[in-house]
Amino acid sequence: MSKLKIDLSELVQSGIISAEKADQIKTLYQSKSGHSANRLFVVFGLLGAILIGLGIILLIAHNWDQLSKITKTIFTFLPLLVGQVLCGYTLLKASENITWRESSSVFTFFAVGASISLISQIYHIPGELSNYLLTWMLLVLPLTYVMRSSFSSLLYIAGITYYAVEVGYFDYPVKMPSLYWFLLLAILPQVYLIYEKKPLGNFIAFHHWFIPISLGIVLGTVNDQASHLMMLNYMGLFGLFYLFGYQLPGKSLNGYRIIGSLGTIILLLVLSFDDFWGILHVKGFSINETVYTREFLFFLMIFFLYTGIGFFKFKSEKKHHLTAWIFPVFILIFFSGFIFPKAHIFVNIIILFMGIWIIYRGDKENHLGTLNFGLLIIAALVTCRFFDNNIPFYIRGLMFLFVGAGFFMANYRMIKRAKAVEQKIDSLS
Amino acid sequence: MNTQKKLLILFLFIVTIQWMVPAKMIYDQESIRFSGTAFKFKIKPIDPVDPFRGNYIVLSFDENTISKDGTENWVGGEKIYVSFTTDSANFAQISGYSRVPFTDTKNFVEAKVEPFWNKEKLTIKYPFSRFYLDEARAIQAENDGFFTLGDTTKTSYAMVYLKNGRASITDVVVNGVSVLE
Structure with missing residues (x-):
């Protein structure tokens, strides 16, 4: 700010801008720095609440033997009480202060977890980790709404994902975590409210990462008897992310779009090998093993x-x-x-076509990043084929030479074009 | 009623539930300990850690199998009710099992069937398989070889209260010494 003041006074003295303009510029920057100071308060408030909350959980995990059952029980409720009093105060006196709202609800979020954890400890209640997480998340869900806390909503999404992973991948017997889908649905109105308030804010940008990552992890728990259909489901999910990401406002890339396009490409590359298709062909199509399965139900959805x-x-x-x-x-x-046992050929064609199309678009839009992304897709495809023993060495060698040369040529062409434009602008001025 | 008032009422409701759930957990456990029957279960423990809830001993029990008719069908993870009595040395002994809760005794527990099944035998997973320990004590005990159960002349057992399908564990004794001492 002080540097700006010196620069402005210099500009006023040398008569480049008027004193009035200098004042306007100063006010604009002052208000901007005020915003960033606010943002810093929120960040530090949140960091403090998270660290204290996690600290309490770790302190509790030590399981203090010296303390009597009564003292331990009081400690069970103490953080919870502190958190709730802070939340109550926020609602009454500082309901429009984001720092208060976010910090007090994040603290209470952890305090709830700590209190049920401590009781499990005092009474040696075994319970699966999944049940503990489920109770915790159900108890904090309404809090995210009442406190309008974006960060608690992010923690909640992380928590229900952890729950789904425990139920769907680690518990015995492994079950599909059906409840997860309802728990996720339950937080969506809150996500929408956050979006509606600030469609381009940081908090909603984080949600655009957390939700697709959570869905991507949990979709795997749908896997039951028709594992082969999961490839189809994941391809669909990535496609959905991509489409949805394009509906969102803002020019910069969002989590949905990045996860959608990278996921699609990585999955296609995995399927460009013949292994999966060989198994699929041997398995053959059967109504019972394909259509009457929960994987197919998800595919339809x-x-x-x-x-x-x-x-x-x-x-x-x-x-x-x-x-x-x-x-x-x-x-x-x-x-x-x-x-058809050699369906992987089609997959290879798609990846190649995608690469070429993206290179073409990058070239047309004069965007070096897009162009190189296209080249990278082709390079990845060629690298995958490097491990394919069915292709003779000399063809693989030629493929690499061709792609390497392509990298040089395309980048050279574009940089040259950019320089020509620069020169043209220079000559005009 | 304005929005702030509505929010406050909702908030107080949430606060009540956030207190009721842990309070109910305490009440359930205390009620088992107060009016349940105490049983000594012979054990063989080991020592893992839970990321949220600290150090605990995993208990595996000697009395955890039931002989059954080869035609009976049970699947891994299925709910099973197991009733108990005491043997001549005063340790817990399985007296019966069922798919529905017992009505003639309150000395039974709701458990699960383990996946390693055998046609003539069921293995039971009890809902009191953990005993939480102070971190310092857990490390000390492990270093001292406390959990090795080397002394066969002394018995190791868990003290468990049972009441109408629910259980509460209060102590673990290894080689004649309580882990709480």
């Missing part, structure tokens, strides 16, 4: 959601994105795999 969002998107926007078309095309390839 993803498909309808995808069609819905896709229809809405194409109606409102004329620009078409290739990644958005991968899922419908992949459905055809997938089902052809039951009859």
Whole structure:
């Protein structure tokens, strides 16, 4: 700020700007620095609450033998009481102060976890970790709404994901964590409120990462008898993320779009090997093992959601994105795999086509990042084929040479073009 | 009623529930200890850690199998009710099992069938398989070889109260010495 003041007074003295303009600039920057100071308060408040909350959990985990059962029980409720008093005070006196709202609810979030944990300890209640997490999350869910706390909502999403992972991957007997889907639905109105308040804010940007990561992790728990259909489900989920990410406002990339496009490409690369398709062909199509399964039910849900969002998107926007078309095309390839054992050839063609298309778009839009992303896709495809023993060495060698040369040529062309534009601007001025 | 008042009422409701859940957990356990029957279960313990809840001993019990008719069908993870009596040395002994709660005795517990099944035998997973310890004590005990159960002349057991399907564990004695001493 002081540097700005010196610069401004210099500008006023040399007559470049008027004193009035200098004042306007100063006010603008002052208000901006005020915003960033507020943001810092929120960040430090949150960090403090998280550290203290986790500290309490660790202190409790030590399991103090010296303390009597009564003292331990009092300590069980003490952090909870402190957190609730802070939340109550916030609601009454500082309901518009984000720092107070976020810190007091995050503290209470951890205090609830600490209190049920301490009771499990005092009374040696075994219980699965999943049950503990479920009780904890159910107790804090309404708090996120009342306190309008964005960070508690993020912690809640992380908590229900942990719960689903415990139930769906680690508990015995492994079950599908059906409750997870309801728990996630229960927080969505809150996410929408956060979005509505500040569609481009940091908190909602974090949600755009947390939700797709959570869904990506938990979708795997759907896997039961028809594992082969999970490839289809994941491709659909990534496609959905991509489509949905494009509906969100803001020019910068969001979590949905990045996870959607990277997920699609990585999955395609995995499926560009023949292993999966060989197994699928040997297995063959059977109504019982494919259609009457819960994996297929999820496929149908993803498909309808995808069609819905896709229809809405194409109606409102004329620009078409290739990644958005991968899922419908992949459905055809997938089902052809039951009859045709070499369906991986189609997958390779799709990746190659995608790479070329993205390079073409990067070239057309003069965007070096997009261009290199396309080249990277092709390089990844070629690297995968490097491990394919079915292709002769000399062809693999030629493929590498070709892609390497492509990298040089494309980048050189674009940099040269950018320089030419610069020169043109210089000559005009 | 304005929004702030509504929010406050909702908040007080949440606060009540946040207190009731842990309070109910305490009440349930105290009620078992107060009016349940105490049983000594012979054990063989080991020592892992839980990320949230600290050090605990995992207890595995000698009396955890039931002989059954080969035609009976049980699956891993299925709920089972097991009733107990005491043997001549005063240790817990299984007296019966059922798919529904017992009505003639309150000395039974709701448990689960373990996955390693055998046609003539069921293995039971009890709901009192953990005993939490002070961190310093747990480390000391492990270093001293407290959990090795080397002395076969002395018995090791867990003290468990049972009441109508629920259980509460109060002490673990290893080689004749309580882990709480």
